[in-house]
Amino acid sequence: MRTILRVEDLLVEFPTPHGQVRAVNGVTFQLATGERLGIVGESGSGKSMTLLTIMGLTPPPGRIRRGEVWFKERNLLEASPQELRQMRGRHIAMIFQDPMTTLNPVFRVGEQIRESLRVHQYLGEERVPASRRKALEKQRVLRLMAEVGIPAPEERYEAYPHEFSGGMQQRAMIAIALSCDPEVILADEPTTALDVTVQAQIMRLLDQINRQRGTAIVLVTHDLHLATEFCDRILVMYAGQIVEQGPTEAVIRHPKHPYTQGLLGALPEIRPEKTPLMPIPGEIDLAHLPPGCPFAPRCHRAMEACSTPPALLEVEENHQVRCFLYGGLA
Amino acid sequence: MKPLLELQEVHKHFHLRASLLGRWLAGQRDRTVHAVNGVSLVVYEGETLGLVGESGSGKSTLGRLAIRLQEVTQGLIRYNGLELGKASPAQMRQLRRELQIIFQNPYSSLNPRKSVRQIVGSALEARGVRDPRQQELEIRALLQRAGLPERFIEAYPHQLSGGQRQRISILRALAVRPRLVVADEPVSALDVSVQAQIVQLLEELKRDFGLTYLFISHDLRVVYHISDRVAVMYLGKIVEVGRSQELYHRPQHPYTQALLASIPRLENRYLAGGRPVLEGSVPSPLNPPKGCPFHPRCPVKLSISPLDFYLHSPQ
Amino acid sequence: MTNTPSLPAIPRRSALLDVLVRLLRNRTGLVSLCVILVYVGLALLAPFIAPYDPADTDLTARLAPPSAAHWFGTDTIGRDILSRTIWGTRVSLLVGLLTVGITTLAGLLLGMFGGYFRGWFDNLTARLTELLLAFPYLIFAIGMMAFLGPGFWNLIWALSLKGWVEFYRLARGETLAQTTREYVEAARALGHSHLRILFGEILPNIFPSILVLGTLRIGYFMVLEASLSFLGVGIPPTIPAWGSMISEGRNVLFLAWWVSTIPGVALLVLVLAINLLGEALREVLDPRLKERS
Structure with a gap:
């Protein structure tokens, strides 16, 4: 499988009354031809902003501070507006949350x-x-x-x-x-505004498109279950960073990052015995992120080291985590 | 268990008046939306009854009818043995305190020009607590109970996050010491991690204050988690009611079956294309089908008279 | 279980004071407010500031050009323009404020009740406003004055009888929008009375836009009064008013420009300042812009 889309160290900043906020903070990932990639995160995680930036649609006053977006052999961030317009819709198409x-x-x-x-x-x-x-x-x-x-x-x-x-x-x-038979479809919460039975219809359609046409699909969603059902690979984002990525099976069955584990514990499951929910404490405060791991203030396993930023480390084959629990301590 | 709220053959119709211009130019006529179309339901004291349905099913309208925020078109609602529609204004004022509601949108459910002190204080006043010092003490205690710092008493809604606002909204309902709380999509606007906090808070409050919940949501997962019994609504009618475990694991009505099959699950890797999918979309409530409202889309439609459609226990 | 999130420091001052402070930090607001205060000062202190009695005629100095004795000259019967312009401030401000006061109150109440309760009363008012809107304002006011006869209070009523419509429409629309919000339902669920919901919950939310409209309308009514006085159906000629002064100077415009121009400029500057204040208020009261200042 060839890589068709490659995002390198993307950083997008937004000016706010509290200073610059990094909506996308050093995001790197690849998408192979025909692949189904899920980007999962809550509001403010930067998942939608990543998609928009790939399309060259970063909403003002957002600024791309650094990074590269390679589509095949072309860096889209260096492309002229004309070239980008040619690209959009023709090679990379986008589906938005609210069709209305x-x-x-x-x-x-x-x-x-x-x-x-x-x-x-x-x-x-x-x-x-x-x-x-x-x-x-x-x-x-x-x-x-x-x-x-x-x-x-x-x-x-x-x-x-x-x-x-x-x-x-x-x-x-x-x-x-x-x-125009695009090679990549970027779907930003395509079913969030829809009822669950209609969601099933739309997901079946996306499934057919992927199988029959071989179109690669990036599914951005807050719904971990939906991503699990649909995607080969999942990226979990928090506060603009990828905190965990890997094959769906690995991320869901053996989540490594405390945030991924927390999300899974916070989701009610429909199993014969009801189990109590384990909420993640607190709420994300994008205006006051700590200097180190952004999840540390809500993390029950936070330690001293977490006041410095952890790196994304490979813990298993193709399974990467940004957390000091899995090494990387100086 | 004692029935706290009983609905008998409740209907709510909304009349849409065609404008003079529309009538004259386009021949439009007045139309009637059958939002709730003959619902009978019992909520028992101390239980959580989940009410699920897709958009347009009439579940939110039913919630508002249940505490008489809207008047029924037909049918009757009994609360604690008393017919709500016949309650005098004085009785109703008394009852208002026992019947409370929590809304979905934490942005519009709090008055943007009022501080937390004023918002919760107005609820305390409704209970007859007028002394400002007494109010202050109670509000601080309530804030603590909801896991919020006491200094939030001076905060305005726009200074709070979605989850914090929803906690304030819950406090306001709780401040009058209600018995029945209608929760209308209380966690649907929140992030997953915050959702779980609010669900947990609602569960704790129910235990501590002996509340009864009518929990309305389109999120089948949350409803399963929080409810003792679940009612499934489709196009203004209840198509199935049952204990939550039973209903979710042995659904009887074809609509319930289709609805539950549409929920994405962690267990269903790669099921996206392989699951049974319910075709078509919900018919217009302007002209709902006779009999079972689901029959035009039903995969196992029976040829019986539409008049024979009523709730019964499966043999 | 919740880690304490940051809460911005809340200034503990009343809402009105807060608006004033932010208005003074806004440059347009500050300048226009200063200009208006000067006018208000002139109006209040007119008897002490004006060099002559506004009614005193000096037939030896008819149409005298600006000089040390008469800074802005005199009119056709030798009255001092400066003194009359200063006294004229009183009429303009009074007409503007009284008319706005009456129309705001009437429009706000009718609009709030109509938007909240709907029903036949609302329908009736809506039809009435449509009828009133069909008249051009000036024509309507002239007709009313012809019907009521001249007089200061009659002028106020003639202006108010149509002026409430704008306030009614704004108040009704805003009330309608607020009524669908869930905080209103929550207040009903608490058993609060309709009056308490209307005035305690809804009014604070629609008041800012009413305030902005009210400010802008002060200038509008002043211009209307001047127009009516210009046409001779406004303020009685015994009271010095800018509109009638401009009218008197019209015939001698090429002989003595100052007779019309001075009161005209006075009116222009005041109305401009009031309109700018309205714009500044709109900016200051917009919650979307609030966080930044």
């Missing part, structure tokens, strides 16, 4: 899917006479709509977003993402 705010309410759904084809001239439009262009594009849009499970695409092509249910809107968003 991402789809434009005043345009027909079908036209919005076609727009993406048009922008990227995906069908080699320069060689097609204008008269045929629209028909060709519409044909492909109808095929896409059918593929993502929108029933009666001919009729739905003419519909407006508000005439779609939440699940159907998200399918339309996925159709837009798929329109």
